[in-house]
Amino acid sequence: MTQTILYARVSTADQNLDHQLSQATAAGFIIDDVVSDHGVSGISVPLAERPNGRRLFDKLRQGDTLVVRWVDRLGRNYQDVTDTIRHFMRQGVVIKTVINNLTFDGATRDPMQEAVRDALIAFMAATAQAQAEAIKEAQKAGIEAAKGDRERYRGKKPTYDRGGLDKVRDMLATGSGTSEIAKAVGVSRQTVLRIKSDPAAAETALARWGL
Incomplete structure (x- = not known):
């Protein structure tokens, strides 16, 4: 029996995970289970090394769907995010995002569709890392200014x-x-x-x- 799992993550202790589930539900996803990491950096800690993120590698099976608010919940490191998405696609898992309603599916064998899909994965992973670096620089500037x-x-x-x-x-x-x-x-x-x-x-x- 296939399942739909939401993975949620926040990087600081004062953030709340609830709105990520609320957003997914509001977007029409029927969530069977939620796996979440609280207070874990998406930059320095790969998904496979997070307390609960690593559970996804055991829980997800062929035909399952992994839902995330956006790819930055999987991580903000380009290599880790692209490796993670491709790993799950090879396992027959479909990855869907709440924001932009994107689907990453490894089932396609059409080379043009594969090229577009892989380019989009790379772009989104790079954007997630770039955003993280911009936030870090803004925080650094704020500290210096203070x-x-x-x-x-x-x-x-x-x-x-x-x-x-x-x-x-x-x-x-x-x-x-x-x-x-x-x-x-x-x-x-x-x-x-x-x-x-x-x-x-x-x-x-x-x-x-x-x-």
Whole structure:
């Protein structure tokens, strides 16, 4: 009997995993089981070395479906993400994303379809790593700016925390409206628009305040 498993991951202790399941359910996925890792980096810890991520390699069988919010939940390292997706496809597992509703299936034998699929996997994995590096640089810049006259450089404290910023990004990526996001996260519409227009500045603001 085939199963659909959601893999969810957050990298810090103050983030919440619940919205990843809520998003998957809202997108129409019927989830049989959830495997999750809490407070685990997607950059430095490969999926196979995470406390629960490694369980996927034992649980998933041919015909099963692995659902993730986006490929960055599998990891933010290009090589690890591409190796992981290709491993599961070789096992006959279908990988689906909630955001963008993408499907990666190893069943196709058409060379053109394979080429398009592999190029998309590579692009998304590279994007996940690039985003991680951009976040790291923004945080570094925020920390540097906060040195010295701390109150002068920190500016106004953000009305959102790490979990709130991630939720705004998730909802923006799935096409949610500004008012809907503001209500769900508990911030103003202006805050949502600022995050949308300059996500790096939002990261910097969190770093300046140590959030």
